Amino acid sequence: xxxxxxxxxxxxxxxxxxxxxxxxxxxxxGLPLDFNRKLFGKPILGKGKTFRGTFAGLFFGVLSVLIxxxxxxxxxxxxxxxxxxxxxxxxxxxxxxxSFLKRRFGLERGHAIPLLDQLxxxxxSMVFTLQMRVPRMEEVLFxxxxxxxxxxxxxxxxxxxxxxxxxW
Ligand code: CTP
Ligand code: MG
Numbered sequence: 001x002x003x004x005x006x007x008x009x010x011x012x013x014x015x016x017x018x019x020x021x022x023x024x025x026x027x028x029x030g031l032p033l034d035f036n037r038k039l040f041g042k043p044i045l046g047k048g049k050t051f052r053g054t055f056a057g058l059f060f061g062v063l064s065v066l067i068x069x070x071x072x073x074x075x076x077x078x079x080x081x082x083x084x085x086x087x088x089x090x091x092x093x094x095x096x097x098x099s100f101l102k103r104r105f106g107l108e109r110g111h112a113i114p115l116l117d118q119l120x121x122x123x124x125s126m127v128f129t130l131q132m133r134v135p136r137m138e139e140v141l142f143x144x145x146x147x148x149x150x151x152x153x154x155x156x157x158x159x160x161x162x163x164x165x166x167x168w
Pocket of ligand 2: 110111117
């Protein structure tokens with residue numbers, strides 16, 4: 001496999017999930033997915049998982065798949081539209097599942113768990129697409145490293161444009 005093929009694989013995985021995750025953050029707010037309901041005295045998901053954020057992530061994530069799909073070669077997957085939708089749904093589900101777990105452990109919304117918080121959506125997207133394509137070890141490692149870097153980088157940008165108070 002040559003370098004350009006490796007980059008195609010990485011782009012095919014990361015673009016839809018970064019778009020979905022980023023748009024959930026950007027458009028999030030309003031009615032929480034759990035309708036503020038609790039489970040054994042603790043929020044089911046908490047106020048950080050909303051209808052607006054989830055549907056914005058779904059919409060723009062799938063839109064990015066639609067735009068990308070003509071450029072994704074057939075050797076990657078036979079049907080990138082289906083693959084991409086599974087990536088997006090998996091990413092959003094992984095992030096929601098991580099919040100569910102955090103609330104079960106009594107952690108407040110926004111309480112940072114290193115690695116879980118940054119990678120929950122990556123794991124979700126990979127699990128959901130596993131039946132269509134099993135990623136190679138070097139692809140997984142590259143995507144994990146890129147995601148951790150992009151997380152730091154985007155927080156720094158958000159800080160510089162004063163969306164965030166601190167650069168982390
Ligand atoms: N968001 C949303 N709906 C989602 C995912 C994210 O509305 N399905 C928005 C929320 O406004 C959320 C922000 O994106 O506050 C950041 O997402 P995330 O870091 O995953 O949530 P936290 O607020 O940190 O909450 P949690 O502790 O549950 O992760
Ligand atoms: Mg968080």
